[in-house]
Amino acid sequence: MEFTVQQIADLLQGQVQGDGQATVNRLAKIEEGTPGALSFLSNPKYEHFLYTTGASAVIVGKTLELKQAVTTNLILVEDPYSAFSTLLEVYQQALASMREGVEEPCFLGENSSIGPNHYRGAFSYIGKNCRVGKNVHIYPNAYIGDNVTIGDNTVIYAGAKIYPETVIGSSCTIHAGAVVGSDGFGFAPQKDGSYKTIPQIGNVVLEDHVSIGANATIDCATMGSTIIRLGSKIDNLVQIAHNVEIGQHTVVAAQTGISGSAKIGNHCTIAGQVGIVGHISIADKTIVGAQSGVSKTIKETGTFIQGSPAFDYKQNLRAMSVFRKLPELQKQVDELREKR
Secondary structure: OOEEHHHHHHHOOOEEEOOOOOEEOEEOOHHHOOOOEEEEOOOHHHHHHHHOOOOOEEEEEOOOOOOOOOOOEEEEEOOHHHHHHHHHHHHHHHHHHOOOEEOOOOEEOOOOEEOOOOEEOOOOEEOOOOEEOOOOEEOOOOEEOOOOEEOOOOEEOOOOEEOOOOEEOOOOEEOOOOEEEEOOOOEEEOOOOOEEEOOOOOEEEEOOOOEEOOOOEEEOOOOOEEEEOOOOEEOOOOEEOOOOEEOOOOEEOOOOEEOOOOEEOOOOEEOOOOEEOOOOEEOOOOEEOOOOEEOOOEOOOOOEEEOOOOEEHHHHHHHHHHHHOHHHHHHHHHHHHHHO
16 A cells, blocks of 8 residues: 555644655654655654654654754654554554455354454354444454454454453454453352352453453453443453453553452553452552552552552652662661670
8 A cells, every 4th residue: 555645644634844745655663764664753762763764754743853854754743653553543444444254164153143344254253142243353263152242343353252241342452362251260168178160140341442452361240240441451461350340541561460349440551460459449540550569449549559569659669769778778787786
């Protein structure tokens, strides 16, 4: 696919500085740009590449002040990172739209329906009584159990597993190997030391514009629903336990584990390798730093916490500063004891 620089600028509501009729046909990092490539600059530490890149066009911020002349064409936008993200989304949709129809063999169960302009890859399976919207792409070896609902424009990548009764909204993305709706970790201890399985009869609900990363697992509720709300993004290798609720536009990074019945607010940021205990609540706009362990409810909106157990980020930094000095402090204490 080939576009003019002006066409790209119109799409991003930007302005061209240079030759608007120059053409681009691929995307590239600014440091790897060659003729025909389109790049972007948002991080100032990469600005020096702007003056040497071979890319035909670069998306930059309107407020950027050039330190020297450039040989590339510029597309001036309010937010280069967001603009480039928009461009990637359009590019991905264009690639997806090239796939339509049904590859054989695949299976569509009794009383199930799927909307127009869909794609079903080879060896994909859709169970009974499913309702699948229009423009849905289901890649090879994906499994969709009975009584599942999937909204319009959703993509289910290869090898994803969607358990029965799951509800998936519109414009969602389920990446390869993800498991949505597996049993929650429910076992009742018995007097003889064994464990009795507690049937998990609830489901999972993903609202619109939710993304689930590769090999992430989301357990169904014991009763009711495990819920991921509008616009939230779950990274690869995340475990979300039964009856968890994650609010709108919250992001959860890789290797995080969220225990059963925890409630995460809206617009939260949960960094990588975070552990969250069950039956607690985390307020809106909370940021949890990487490798933190959250063991109690966070009530105050906009809190930034770090550590295990997690507490205020700045206090944690001060505590770590003291912790690093403990060997020297211990040495000083020992020397004082010897002088007594």
